[in-house]
Amino acid sequence: MIALDGVSVSIGRIGILHDISLRAAPGQMVAVIGANGAGKTTLLRAISGLVPLLSGSIRFDGNDITGHAAHGLARIGLVHVPQGRQVVPGLSVEENLLIGARHIAERGGIAERLEREYRRFPILRERAPLPAGALSGGEQQMLAISRGLMMRPKLLMLDEPSLGLSPRMAAFIMQALSALRDEGLTMLLVEQMARAALAVADTALVLRRGRVVLSGPAEPLRHDRQLVASYLS
Ligand SMILES: Nc1ncnc2c1ncn2[C@@H]1O[C@H](COP(=O)(O)OP(=O)(O)O)[C@@H](O)[C@H]1O
Numbered sequence: 001m002i003a004l005d006g007v008s009v010s011i012g013r014i015g016i017l018h019d020i021s022l023r024a025a026p027g028q029m030v031a032v033i034g035a036n037g038a039g040k041t042t043l044l045r046a047i048s049g050l051v052p053l054l055s056g057s058i059r060f061d062g063n064d065i066t067g068h069a070a071h072g073l074a075r076i077g078l079v080h081v082p083q084g085r086q087v088v089p090g091l092s093v094e095e096n097l098l099i100g101a102r103h104i105a106e107r108g109g110i111a112e113r114l115e116r117e118y119r120r121f122p123i124l125r126e127r128a129p130l131p132a133g134a135l136s137g138g139e140q141q142m143l144a145i146s147r148g149l150m151m152r153p154k155l156l157m158l159d160e161p162s163l164g165l166s167p168r169m170a171a172f173i174m175q176a177l178s179a180l181r182d183e184g185l186t187m188l189l190v191e192q193m194a195r196a197a198l199a200v201a202d203t204a205l206v207l208r209r210g211r212v213v214l215s216g217p218a219e220p221l222r223h224d225r226q227l228v229a230s231y232l233s
């Protein structure tokens with residue numbers, strides 16, 4: 001579904017990502033873990049076309065998308081749920097969801113998608129007319145995920161969905177991602193909460209200072225104490 005080969009990114013003159021290769025097959029969930037500042041957000045931004053590559057290439061769903069602009073990518077099914085949710089605080093919950101459906105022409109399709117998200121997260125139905133800014137952090141994260149899903153993504157990229165949430169809410173969000181995985185959605189999950197991410201992902205890649213220091217099936221990595229001690233503390 002997505003393949004990065006030898007991707008490097010510099011911001012100004014500073015190298016942020018170095019020679020990153022990554023693959024996610026259809027239906028797979030790939031976790032990208034690493035400490036604060038490791039380059040996780042920059043990696044997603046590079047895939048989304050929000051920062052230019054210094055070198056390397058990105059293929060998505062059979063197409064070379066290296067250097068493609070962000071807005072076109074959502075339309076072909078590559079959807080990014082950014083770090084910090086970034087819902088529009090002054091718009092209602094429902095209006096925020098409709099932003100995710102802005103490319104869809106037929107009204108029936110939109111209603112069906114809304115219904116699907118309200119079933120997934122019933123609290124969003126209850127909050128539908130309220131300004132998104134009035135929601136709790138966890139509710140805003142649900143909204144950000146649902147807004148992304150309104151686009152019917154082929155690949156959903158999530159940047160630290162658990163950030164700033166209570167352990168209970170973080171676990172709830174992870175469970176929702178696990179359910180999406182069971183639905184067959186392909187996902188790239190960026191997390192600092194390594195154990196939680198490794199518990200739901202199929203494969204994982206550990207970033208440290210912009211480099212891949214480990215990659216492979218998630219399950220064995222989850223039991224690797226040294227990994228947690230060396231890279232994730
Ligand atoms: N716009 C920017 N300008 C300068 N440095 C940046 C910028 N964005 C990210 N960085 C730097 O790149 C590194 C990786 O940041 P980031 O991708 O946000 O890491 P993570 O998401 O893993 O915490 C950090 O050292 C950060 O300071």
Ligand SMILES: [Mg+2]
Binds near residue numbers: 041042160
């Ligand atoms: Mg980040």
